[in-house]
Amino acid sequence: MGEFELLARIRERLPAAGPRVRVGSGDDCAVTVPGGATATSVDAVVDGVHFRRDLASLGQIGHKALATALSDLAAMGAEAGEAYVVLGIPPDIDEDGCIELLDGMVALAGATAASLAGGDVTRAAELFLAITVVGHAPGPDSFVSRSGARPGDALVVTGELGAAAAGLLLLERPDLTEELDDAAAERLRASQLEPSPRLGAGRILAERGATAMIDLSDGLGGDARHLAEAGGVGLRIDAAALPLADGVAAVAAAAGHDRYELTIGGGEDYELLAALPAEELRGAVEALAEAEAVRLTQVGEVVGGKGVEIRLPDGRLLESAGFDQLA
Amino acid sequence: MGEFELLARIRERLPAAGPRVRVGSGDDCAVTVPGGATATSVDAVVDGVHFRRDLASLGQIGHKALATALSDLAAMGAEAGEAYVVLGIPPDIDEDGCIELLDGMVALAGATAASLAGGDVTRAAELFLAITVVGHAPGPDSFVSRSGARPGDALVVTGELGAAAAGLLLLERPDLTEELDDAAAERLRASQLEPSPRLGAGRILAERGATAMIDLSDGLGGDARHLAEAGGVGLRIDAAALPLADGVAAVAAAAGHDRYELTIGGGEDYELLAALPAEELRGAVEALAEAEAVRLTQVGEVVGGKGVEIRLPDGRLLESAGFDQLA
Numbered sequence: 001m002g003e004f005e006l007l008a009r010i011r012e013r014l015p016a017a018g019p020r021v022r023v024g025s026g027d028d029c030a031v032t033v034p035g036g037a038t039a040t041s042v043d044a045v046v047d048g049v050h051f052r053r054d055l056a057s058l059g060q061i062g063h064k065a066l067a068t069a070l071s072d073l074a075a076m077g078a079e080a081g082e083a084y085v086v087l088g089i090p091p092d093i094d095e096d097g098c099i100e101l102l103d104g105m106v107a108l109a110g111a112t113a114a115s116l117a118g119g120d121v122t123r124a125a126e127l128f129l130a131i132t133v134v135g136h137a138p139g140p141d142s143f144v145s146r147s148g149a150r151p152g153d154a155l156v157v158t159g160e161l162g163a164a165a166a167g168l169l170l171l172e173r174p175d176l177t178e179e180l181d182d183a184a185a186e187r188l189r190a191s192q193l194e195p196s197p198r199l200g201a202g203r204i205l206a207e208r209g210a211t212a213m214i215d216l217s218d219g220l221g222g223d224a225r226h227l228a229e230a231g232g233v234g235l236r237i238d239a240a241a242l243p244l245a246d247g248v249a250a251v252a253a254a255a256g257h258d259r260y261e262l263t264i265g266g267g268e269d270y271e272l273l274a275a276l277p278a279e280e281l282r283g284a285v286e287a288l289a290e291a292e293a294v295r296l297t298q299v300g301e302v303v304g305g306k307g308v309e310i311r312l313p314d315g316r317l318l319e320s321a322g323f324d325q326l327a
Numbered sequence: 328m329g330e331f332e333l334l335a336r337i338r339e340r341l342p343a344a345g346p347r348v349r350v351g352s353g354d355d356c357a358v359t360v361p362g363g364a365t366a367t368s369v370d371a372v373v374d375g376v377h378f379r380r381d382l383a384s385l386g387q388i389g390h391k392a393l394a395t396a397l398s399d400l401a402a403m404g405a406e407a408g409e410a411y412v413v414l415g416i417p418p419d420i421d422e423d424g425c426i427e428l429l430d431g432m433v434a435l436a437g438a439t440a441a442s443l444a445g446g447d448v449t450r451a452a453e454l455f456l457a458i459t460v461v462g463h464a465p466g467p468d469s470f471v472s473r474s475g476a477r478p479g480d481a482l483v484v485t486g487e488l489g490a491a492a493a494g495l496l497l498l499e500r501p502d503l504t505e506e507l508d509d510a511a512a513e514r515l516r517a518s519q520l521e522p523s524p525r526l527g528a529g530r531i532l533a534e535r536g537a538t539a540m541i542d543l544s545d546g547l548g549g550d551a552r553h554l555a556e557a558g559g560v561g562l563r564i565d566a567a568a569l570p571l572a573d574g575v576a577a578v579a580a581a582a583g584h585d586r587y588e589l590t591i592g593g594g595e596d597y598e599l600l601a602a603l604p605a606e607e608l609r610g611a612v613e614a615l616a617e618a619e620a621v622r623l624t625q626v627g628e629v630v631g632g633k634g635v636e637i638r639l640p641d642g643r644l645l646e647s648a649g650f651d652q653l654a
Contacts, residue, residue, distance in 0.1 A: 022364070026557075029368040030367045031365070031367075037349070037361075038360075040357045041356040042447050044457065073355075118367060120457070126452045128451065130369075130413040140360055143358055146354050
């Protein structure tokens with residue numbers, strides 16, 4: 001397989017680039033005309049560290065790598081723009097395997113209106129993907145950072161939580177599916193393998209005045225701590241309010257975990273956690289339901305002080321320092 | 328070594344970001360206000376494929392990875408803007424090693440006015456770096472693509488050629504240095520290990536109306552072929568006109584290679600090859616000498632037809648199809 005031949009084959013599969021892309025893959029650089037401001041994020045995933053090739057197909061690995069990168073754009077309230085993809089390809093993945101990886105990305109790029117505008121392919125001992133994504137907004141103040149949360153803001157999450165952590169347990173221990181119907185198990189596994197970045201929801205929350213936002217990649221506990229530290233505020237979360245996905249409780253019970261601890265400590269839900277002025281809450285809930293069919297749930301509030309406190313239904317209090325120990 | 332602690336230590340070492348960067352490393356995304364048009368390129372390098380850790384220090388590996396990425400911006404005539412760096416770190420590189428890698432990049436970023444605006448660090452089985460660079464220009468037409476060469480244009484190269492290939496030979500076979508004085512040998516090795524992207528020269532050539540431009544990464548033969556194919560033109564090159572670096576002839580002779588074949592087939596000089604309207608040649612030569620102290624040499628011309636012909640001083644004619652076989 002020659003590098004140039006593979007790149008040509010990859011280029012054939014790319015959908016038409018978006019309106020900001022003037023020169024796509026094939027020159028020294030891609031050329032874009034951004035207009036306004038850009039948000040840029042890079043994310044790398046490595047075999048054995050971020051994914052297991054025995055649990056995920058190459059298409060799913062490609063999908064998830066791009067999804068997690070786009071999720072950082074969602075957390076800024078950005079419109080998805082361009083993605084640049086580096087593939088490190090080990091000897092046991094052939095040209096068809098590269099195309100399968102790419103197809104997972106092409107499908108998601110199509111669904112999110114992102115353009116795959118450039119990339120690089122290299123030999124490597126182990127599979128890795130490094131993805132740079134560029135998002136757009138009319139101006140820099142249109143983006144939502146992690147740092148603007150104010151005491152009194154409502155703390156909200158999109159979608160449902162715990163599915164990715166429960167899905168990972170199901171993938172690693174197929175015996176746990178005995179507690180679940182097939183459709184619920186399949187949804188949980190799909191949450192782990194093929195997450196959906198919440199781009200539309202992120203833009204709506206930005207338009208509704210979200211003061212701070214982050215995507216749930218490390219887990220609600222750790223990501224809430226990032227939001228609290230960046231804003232110099234405290235966060236109080238009521239675990240009973242967390243919108244647990246169907247099946248999470250059953251998987252947690254079968255695996256011997258507390259359902260809330262699994263959800264709070266388990267990462268990769270790629271939902272958004274945002275601080276929102278309390279008076280915007282109702283409007284945001286309705287807007288997300290209408291435009292995105294996505295649930296928005298208040299799970300707590302921003303307070304003075306610092307750190308994160310999560311009250312469990314049994315009365316126990318989890319504090320920031322303990323989140324890393326959760327399973 | 329925790330990821331967050333290392334990232335914090337890395338952030339401390341970053342110089343102040345450039346004027347386009349509104350939010351740097353530490354949020355979900357970096358935020359920039361580009362203005363005009365952007366050129367973006369991604370490049371990955373992997374241990375054992377693109378570099379050897381027994382021949383290059385970690386600082387040199389970091390320098391070269393960023394230099395080769397910035398060289399793609401130079402080839403567009405872009406102003407260097409932001410760089411986003413992914414590091415895949417194997418178990419035998421500790422936190423100090425990561426900082427050494429970074430310091431090689433920080434020094435070059437300072438010298439080229441590029442901002443290290445974001446990144447990601449991950450564990451990996453082998454060292455890899457994936458670098459995304461963003462360059463700027465007032466508008467998309469200010470960039471020079473590979474495809475605009477016109478018959479009658481002069482074909483020019485910046486700087487001197489063959490040094491990186493000769494330097495690699497010296498690194499792999501230290502016995503070859505017997506033919507050279509120490510300073511010349513050191514310059515050749517430095518060309519291989521720490522190339523300088525020709526950003527200033529690229530901008531001047533763009534301002535002077537360069538119709539097509541590419542950086543010499545694969546080797547003059549292969550890169551000339553890219554330029555010819557992209558433009559649908561032919562290129563005629565006179566090898567006797569090639570500005571061979573001091574010592575290249577001696578190293579080639581000691582290693583049993585033809586000096587011209589070594590230069591044409593050997594890559595990584597990271598000089599620029601450009602097509603320039605003939606009437607701009609004298610002015611461009613003077614401007615590069617004055618502003619950048621960089622030599623500009625006409626090595627041939629753009630002609631009708633297609634493919635690349637290189638006439639050697641001994642009368643032999645090298646044609647495109649044979650470049651890949653050169654050593």
